Amino acid sequence: MVKIGGSTLGSHDTTLEDLVALQNAGAKPVVIHGGGEMITRWLARHGLGTRFVKGLRVTDADSLQVVVAVLAGWVNTDIVCSLQKLGGKALGLAGTDGRLLLARVRDPLLGYVGEVETVNPDVIHLALSGGYIPVIAPTGLGAGGQPFNINADTAAGEIAAALGAEALFFLTDVAGVCDADGSCLPALDASGVDTLLSQGIISGGMIPKVEACLRAVPRVRQARIVDGRQPHAIVDALGDTPSGTRIV
Numbered sequence: 001m002v003k004i005g006g007s008t009l010g011s012h013d014t015t016l017e018d019l020v021a022l023q024n025a026g027a028k029p030v031v032i033h034g035g036g037e038m039i040t041r042w043l044a045r046h047g048l049g050t051r052f053v054k055g056l057r058v059t060d061a062d063s064l065q066v067v068v069a070v071l072a073g074w075v076n077t078d079i080v081c082s083l084q085k086l087g088g089k090a091l092g093l094a095g096t097d098g099r100l101l102l103a104r105v106r107d108p109l110l111g112y113v114g115e116v117e118t119v120n121p122d123v124i125h126l127a128l129s130g131g132y133i134p135v136i137a138p139t140g141l142g143a144g145g146q147p148f149n150i151n152a153d154t155a156a157g158e159i160a161a162a163l164g165a166e167a168l169f170f171l172t173d174v175a176g177v178c179d180a181d182g183s184c185l186p187a188l189d190a191s192g193v194d195t196l197l198s199q200g201i202i203s204g205g206m207i208p209k210v211e212a213c214l215r216a217v218p219r220v221r222q223a224r225i226v227d228g229r230q231p232h233a234i235v236d237a238l239g240d241t242p243s244g245t246r247i248v
Contacts, residue, residue: 001165001220002234003156004079005034005172015171016079018234019133020088028128032136032159034152035075036205042066055207059111059149067149072096072137079135091132095139096147098123101155103140103148114140114148116155119162153205157212161219168220169237170209171228176245177202177210187246190214213247223247 004015019029036057040050043066051058059067072094083090095101100123103114127134138155140148153170160168175184180201185192193210196202202210206225213223226237226244236243 001030001032001156001160001163001168003032003034003152003168003170004228005036005152013228014232015228015234016082016086016088018232020083020086022234023088023133030124030128030134030136030159030163030165031079032138032152032156033071033075033079034138035071038075039067039070042070052204053107053110055203055205056106056110056113056151057149058109059113061112064112064147064149068094068139068147071149072139076135076137083133083135089130089132090135091127091130092135092137093123093127094137095150095155096141098126099141100124100136101138101140101150101158103142103150105142105148112146112148114142114150116140116150116158119158121159121162124159124163151208153208153212157216157223160223161216165216165220167222167224167238168213168216169234170213170225171233172206172209172225173227173229174206175227176225176243177206185245187248189248193247210247217247 022029043050048063076092080090080092099120101116102118103116106113106115124134138150138152140150142148177185177188179185209225217223224237224244224246226233
């Protein structure tokens with residue numbers, strides 16, 4: 001399973017090529033994507049501000065409409081079209097489809113940001129059985145049909161654990177998790193994560209990534225945060241000398 005964000009997808013990016021190559025080789029990749037930068041731009045166009053708490057976007061009712069439209073609309077469609085342009089078979093999904101991600105309010109101060117309660121992966125298995133790469137927008141379904149904004153990193157960890165995925169890769173725009181001196185750590189355990197969090201070295205958007213890895217590792221063989229800007233980062237992460245930081 002691969003989590004990708006807009007910050008790592010550019011004109012010279014090879015992520016989607018890697019995914020199609022894996023599919024052609026008989027693997028069954030699953031993709032979940034973010035879209036934070038585009039959400040911020042569209043919120044600004046609508047005169048809506050952006051605020052984050054511990055790496056999570058505060059989402060009121062007006063912001064939620066923009067978040068869902070951008071994630072489940074443009075970003076998801078763009079990735080699906082790009083994969084198919086490269087010769088892959090892809091199917092766009094949202095966390096609300098097939099009750100994939102059932103959620104509740106994570107924190108009233110965050111608004112319509114959901115905490116995943118249940119993952120129902122049936123719709124993912126259906127897509128995979130049909131030979132498709134599932135491309136998932138991180139929305140969730142709450143009580144009474146209320147949609148939620150789900151942090152994509154959090155959703156990736158929960159879905160990977162539910163699937164018992166072979167590997168979980170977070171593609172980022174940094175080398176991995178770094179120490180106080182800025183050196184990339186090849187591996188990091190729960191104790192190390194706690195230390196770096198308490199020191200403020202792990203901060204912002206890296207917080208939900210490491211937390212998602214820790215949630216997933218009991219069920220996932222490998223959880224790794226890698227530099228998605230590097231050519232063929234996914235293939236490299238599956239190789240004999242993988243880069244980035246493995247969370248153990």
